[in-house]
Amino acid sequence: MRGHDGAAGDGMNVLLVEDDPGIGRFVTRGLAGRGYRVAWERSGARTVELLAGGGFAAALLDLGLPDGDGLALCRALRGAQVRTPVLMLTARGALQDRLDGFDAGADDYLPKPFAFDELVARLAAIIRRAEAPVVTPPTFGALTLRPEARTASVDGQPLPLSRREYDLLARLVAGGGATVTRAALSNAVWGDAPVSDNSLDVYVGYLRRRLYEHPAAPRIATARGEGFRLHHPDQGTSQV
Known part of the structure; x- marks a missing residue:
């Protein structure tokens, strides 16, 4: 039928x-x-x-x-x-x-x-x-993303983000705690547009400060020479 x-x-x-x-x-x-x-x-x-x-x-x-x-x-x-x-x-x-x-x-x-x-x-x-299938929103610890609205929250509290900060965070969440290369992050935020390493570092810095405002939010660790990854707030340093 x-x-x-x-x-x-x-x-x-x-x-x-x-x-x-x-x-x-x-x-x-x-x-x-x-x-x-x-x-x-x-x-x-x-x-x-x-x-x-x-x-x-x-x-x-x-x-x-x-x-x-x-x-x-x-x-x-x-x-x-x-x-x-x-x-x-x-x-x-x-x-x-x-x-x-x-x-x-x-x-x-x-x-x-x-x-x-x-x-x-x-x-x-x-x-x-x-x-319609129920789509589970992407999460990392206490952090939850709502892709349809391009918003994020930590333990239900809104996490104010700019468009580029959201795109950067979403790509890190998709990495599930594994290191995401600088190239992959740049592509997620700026697409094919040429962008300097400094621009990516600036936005990583913005996002780090946003996350630090919430004690339960994940942190961003730097993998030297490779990229960045998320880790839980009780897992130590932001550089590896």
């Missing part, structure tokens, strides 16, 4: 929690035609139990249910550590209603009436996001 582009569901299980029989039949039949397997619940009573058991790629959750409020139900799901993506369906379409839905833990929010193709597209999107 085709992938999750709104054209086919690849036989995925979806839980629909909707008390309106007309909407329930419409969504169930439509999604079945797109390759999804739909389990339709008319109330929220079993929602937490069903989703906690796994096996569902996503849930479509109506806000107005006969036995409770969909917002409270979504909060209960997240409180029970159920991470199944949730697309809320509701007649409440004001901005504050949408914000309340996101605050309750919903992944997306679709006001009624809705176009079926938009429902399918939004459903496929939240499933894709949930399936």
